[in-house]
Amino acid sequence: xxxxxxxxxxxxxxxxxxxxxxxxxxxxxxxxxxxxxxxxxxxxxxxxxxxxxxxxxxxxxxxxxxxxxxxxxxxxxxxxxxxxxxxxxxxxxxxxxxxxxxxxxxxxxxxxxxxxxxxxxxxxxxxxxxxxxxxxxxxxxxxxxxxxxxxxxxxxxxxxxxxxxxxxxxxxxxxxxxxxxxxxxxxxxxxxxxxxxxxxxxxxxxxxxxxxxxxxxxxxxxxxxxxxxxxxxxxxxxxxxxxxxxxxxxxxxxxxxxxxxxxxxxxxxxxxxxxxxxxxxxxxxxxxxxxxxxxxxxxxxxxxxxxxxxxxxxxxxxxxxxxxxxxxxxxxxxxxxxxxxxxxxxxxxxxxxxxxxxxxxxxxxxxxxxxxxxxxxxxxxxxxxxxxxxxxxxxxxxxxx
Numbered sequence: 001x002x003x004x005x006x007x008x009x010x011x012x013x014x015x016x017x018x019x020x021x022x023x024x025x026x027x028x029x030x031x032x033x034x035x036x037x038x039x040x041x042x043x044x045x046x047x048x049x050x051x052x053x054x055x056x057x058x059x060x061x062x063x064x065x066x067x068x069x070x071x072x073x074x075x076x077x078x079x080x081x082x083x084x085x086x087x088x089x090x091x092x093x094x095x096x097x098x099x100x101x102x103x104x105x106x107x108x109x110x111x112x113x114x115x116x117x118x119x120x121x122x123x124x125x126x127x128x129x130x131x132x133x134x135x136x137x138x139x140x141x142x143x144x145x146x147x148x149x150x151x152x153x154x155x156x157x158x159x160x161x162x163x164x165x166x167x168x169x170x171x172x173x174x175x176x177x178x179x180x181x182x183x184x185x186x187x188x189x190x191x192x193x194x195x196x197x198x199x200x201x202x203x204x205x206x207x208x209x210x211x212x213x214x215x216x217x218x219x220x221x222x223x224x225x226x227x228x229x230x231x232x233x234x235x236x237x238x239x240x241x242x243x244x245x246x247x248x249x250x251x252x253x254x255x256x257x258x259x260x261x262x263x264x265x266x267x268x269x270x271x272x273x274x275x276x277x278x279x280x281x282x283x284x285x286x287x288x289x290x291x292x293x294x295x296x297x298x299x300x301x302x303x304x305x306x307x308x309x310x311x312x313x314x315x316x317x318x319x320x321x322x323x324x325x326x327x328x329x330x331x332x333x334x335x336x337x338x339x340x341x342x343x344x345x346x347x348x349x350x351x352x353x354x355x356x357x358x359x360x361x362x363x364x365x366x367x368x369x370x371x372x373x374x375x376x377x378x379x380x381x382x383x384x385x386x387x388x389x390x391x392x393x394x395x396x397x398x399x400x401x
Contacts, residue, residue: 003074006130007081008032009097010234013129014080015039015056018232019246021114022049024126028111032129037073041065087235088132092224093208096139097130104140110253113278121242125249125275128232132208135201135228142199142228146176147320148251148276150269151185151261152294159185159262159294162286164192166259169313171198176227178203178255180247185261185269187216194222203254204231205247206239248272257282257320259310263297270297277306282319284310336383343368347376348385356392 009032016023022045027035040057042050057063062079065072088095096102107127115122133139149167151159163185167177171193179186181202193200202223204210208231211217223229232250233243245268252258252275260283263269276283285302287309288295301307310316337345350366351357357365363373377393380386386393 003033003036003077005032005099006097007077008036009129010081010084010095011077011079012036012039013232014060014084014234015053016049016129017052017124017246018128019110019124019126019249020049021116021124021126022046023129024111027129033073033077036077037069040073040076041069084234088208091134091209091235093132093134093235095130095132098127102139103131104143104254106143106255107250107253109279110249113249113275121245121271124246127253128250130232132231132234133228134208134224136226137199137228139228139230142176142201143178143254145174146178146201146255147316148178148255148258148272149185149189149261150179150248150251150258150272152263152267152269152297153182153184153186154264154294155184155188155262156292156294158288158292160188163188163261164195166261166286166313166316167192167200168196170316171196171200173313173317174198175317176201178251180205180244180251180272181212181216181220181223181229182244183213183215187219189261190219190223194219194226199227201228201230201254203247203251204229204239205233205243207231207233207235207237209235210238212239244268245271249275252276252281253279255281257284257316259284259286259316260298260301261286262288262292262294263301264294265296265300267297270301273301273307277304282308284308284316284319286310336385339383340380343372344376344379347373348380351377351380351386351393351395353395356389356394358392362393 038044039053062076110125110127114125147170149163167189170177177189177193177200179189181204190200190202200223206212208229211220220229248271252272258273258276260269260273273283283306285298285307288298302309308319346366346368347362350362359373359377360370363370377386381388384396387396
């Protein structure tokens, strides 16, 4: 059989929905050309996989079979691969497979997160067979220092602010911001990265020629000009609900960590965060108001062991960046009282605002020795905390400036 690995992968990507665990195992065992041969002839594969492949062959006008098994599989491979390659060229896109040096090796980690016996979504988590790309930057370089920012479509003003600020700050520091191109948090994150002059990558749940949602078309065009549009579905594929959940595994695997900004209890962003955990990527969550329905999912996830609470760009970078990229601790505003030692602070607390007290009276109230009060009070007077009056001390008037 003379079918190339690349042609076989393009054909299989057309015939089988992404993530298929059965096809992934078969391809790794016998190679893509042999897997295609078995799939199109229904030999050595499940009836479910064979039936799905046949349905796509019928839709593509590649039935009935003709010639020998090898010749037929070769015809299928080249017919579909040539059509996909030509279409990609028309769209100004390129196709990357596992044998290309632009392929991000991080996606190969998806082979180890499948859950046998689970539902289809959690079983079919295998890496893409190939990727369609639009954009001027190289995929593997773009993802080397990347973080995904995901969240609710029904984003609140709070979520918009956080997503925009985080994406801007990350992009400004040289991080690629990856998201799903959806309404809400996703598109806000893409816009934030673009505003910073940084790189952003949108992972689509449809063909590279589909614009969904239409309202984000201008953002997609900017991403295609300055960053990357990425999808594992061939041109012409329409977005379906399950495809959004399927593509989430790619968002999680492609990046060093996932930040969930806002999420309702049933948000698909939680699906992405779950993949990040299973892939041993950093799972980060932004807390929100306990009264907000759009933060319920965030707070549930924060109760899951291993989840990291983040409130600043610096904390995200500390979590996923190089050793030594630490976030500066947050300190309250410095006050003059911070310079006092413990005894002086206790003595100051015991000075009345209006009533004049002697050093001994102040010592008794403060619970310190008289000599400690006598030593501390002149220091407090020197720094303007107290004033001497009628043989004793009272607090100095506060400045109104």
